[in-house]
Amino acid sequence: MVSPARKADMAPPRPPTPEPPPLYAPRTRVYPRAIAGKWRQIKWATLVLLLGLYYAVPWLRWDRGPGAPSQAILIDLDHRRGWFFDVVIWPQEIYFVTGFLILGAFGLFFASSLFGRVWCGFTCPQTVWTDLFMWVERLIEGDRNERMRLDRQPLSAAKAARKTLKHTAWLAIAAATGGAWVFYFVDAPTTLVKIFRGEASMEVYVFAGLFTATTYVLAGWAREQVCTYMCPWPRFQAAMLDEQSLIVTYQKWRGEKRGKHKAGDSWAGRGDCIDCNLCVAVCPTGIDIRDGQQIECIGCGLCIDACTQTMDKVGRPTGLIRWDTLAAQQAKETGAAAVPWRPVRARTLLYAALLSVVAAVMLVVFALRADTELTVQRDRNPNFVRLSNGDIRNSYAVKVLNKRRTPQHVRLEIDGLPSAQLGFVGADVDGSGATATLSVQPDTVGTFRVFVTVPASAAPAGAKPITFTVRDEASGGRASHDAVFVGPGR
């Protein structure tokens, strides 16, 4: 038995371990201060436009006649149709959604290469709703200093009242947001009444609740943390930017050396930055733009407004913090010739070209979109039957899609089997023999059973490719589908 003391003696001396950097950083609360200015106004205008569209669009009505929804934009998951004014999208046309996603991606790349993180700063839903929530917060709890004071105070009736009022207002906005989301998928006016009467479906409540919760949490509580920690876009947008992209910059060559400045003091031998800290106070992500480009910067331009205000006050030229390119920055710093902004360059041209190509492809596909589609599926069990007179018959399930809002009458014919006789099962069939007219109701898929019969002598050994074709009698539009006819043998 070795005593614990002896054991401790035998252990080799431990080298002192350096403290590893912490993996967890506690959140520093950001209390953005209100600021007025050009970019703030643009941000307000964008906010009103985007939120106005978001909340109002489901209420747009569009008369499509009886039997069709009268909502201008409606994604009807139950009936598997997307209604966009006079355009009706069927589930098999989901590639249009893919197209719009690709357009969105290239649009984002294009805008980023020109104007940096303009999407983040002005149009991203996270930014827009956070802005709205901050405005409400400012209305109820006051501006930066008042809010900081309030948060430091111990809980009192007045504090509790203000906080309750704020969260109630936030939740109300969040609920309106979640509700509006649901209205894109169900009829807005009827569902709104149903929601308040407790008659709406479970899906409506679940999704409205889900989007209420996410709006409240993301715009009220998480805010800049979404941009800094959750969003992948800041991480890879660096690949879209280059030294010619317009970004929010602090003109270091002009601002340094910064320091307090009293009215009447000389500006010689010092920079224009008077270290008023207003640019930090207004920043919604709580950073100091004077530290240079940072991943947290969403490029909203509010620090530009702040600095402009200060420069005006101290009588120095504005633009100490301004939209500028990194190349121009560098030139100014080294005293080289001024570098003008070059919006037209290989990167932007490439993105613009890709954007146009995708848009053109989508337009062409949309223009060539057929009102009639045909699918043919051969019965494989049994593969074929021999009839009592020796003829060989195959059966096919034929589906004719009518995307129009009027009935279609299509003539069905087959190619590749000259002696074939057609037989039909289906309530809307007129004719038989070599061809027949199939009637398909508006906005439906007509299902028909088609028998193709050939004399034994003309039956192929094994599979023979044939083509089914339907031609709309009124418009002349046609659709075809390849199939095979199987005979005995082999």
Added chain:
Amino acid sequence: MPTKIEKDTLSGQNTTGHEWDGVKELNTPLPTWWVYTFYACIAFAVVYCALYPSWPWLTGHTQGLLGYSSRAELRQELSAQTKERSAFVDRIRTASLADIRKDPELFNFAMAGGRSAFQTNCMQCHGAGGGGSTGFPNLVDDDWIWGGSIDQIYATIEHGIRNTDDKSRQSMMPRFGADGLLTGAQVAAVTDYVLSLSGKAKATPEGAKIFEEQCVACHKAGGKGDQELGAPSLSDGIWLYGGSRDAIYRSIFYARNGSMPAWSGRLDEATMKMLAVYVHALGGDR
């Protein structure tokens, strides 16, 4: 066991107070969030046990305050579904088979319902696509033993073939060889004659004579068959029990009297109508 709780200088935490050969263990408490989640789970379990069926008894189980049972929920869902379909089902029940075929909406409903009923009740013998197999008729071709009109198909489904139902389709082919009505040689001669009807063998006068005496009554002249009697056509090259000489010999020697159950007691009228529409669409009338 002696316990001496010490404070660990490095981590600032207490030890458990036990020591094993000089090894001491830090007493790291469970994270608070974990503990409260655990308590919440216990509270949830208690509430759940009170509200829902949970504890087994000797003869049953606790019912729970909500009176929930998954069986009742299923029953409710099924009845809701039945109610939803009842509008169509009622129309199917009252409409004639011909009218169902004329109405696109009813026809599509009947085809879907018929397919589903077919997959449940009929495919075991007739095959998933209605292609049949030896002894079980192919429903896709145009050779109908008891008639291929939609009404005849409905009657066959309703009452079946050669069973105990009062209105079952009945007929009986004699066991010509096994019961001694014909000798083996005579059966062979008739076999050749039957094969000759579809051009597969040369007939002998003896075979023709026996066919005339024994078979024509049901299978009619030239083996055209008689759907009233369920006597299949022997001239169309379609064979229910195989078309080889041996198979036909055995059919005559031992006779074939296949049966089909009556479905009237098992399926409701609407389902049988939908089945008739579906089977008729497979290959009826043509």
